[in-house]
Amino acid sequence: MNIRAKFRCYGVTETRDDATKDKVSEMVNLQAVHSDDPTSENAKWSKATPAGSMIMTISNPEAFGAFEPGKDYFLDSTPVT
Template sequence: MSVRAKFRCHFIQKAEDDSHRTIHMSPVTADTSENKMWSHYTPGGLLQMHISNPAAYGQFEQGKEYYIDIQPAE
């Protein structure tokens, strides 16, 4: 079983020593039928990731939406 969610990056926080970024995201729940359908069963949440790899945290942009796929690890 897997779950696909759509999250929006609301804020990218830079560490004081510039060693990492904290990505703050929350679910997208309105505006389109796709968003309303999935969020009907998962209407809230919060995701924060502390990323120290510049190539990885550079992939995130404030205000942009991202799919997150969740499935069991083998």
């Protein structure tokens, strides 16, 4: 079964090399979207996935900036076979 959840980025924290000051990673904080308003577009996501969190460290420079605080993202899960 594939599952799609909707998460919001609540923060991105950069880590830099002390010597070079180059960015070496980003830590991304994602939380499941939530809405108490039944007319909200996020109401169905709140019902299906009422809670959830994910903290991810990204060390690939090509992926830096992929997540922005305040933006929503779909997270899809597909079983590995």
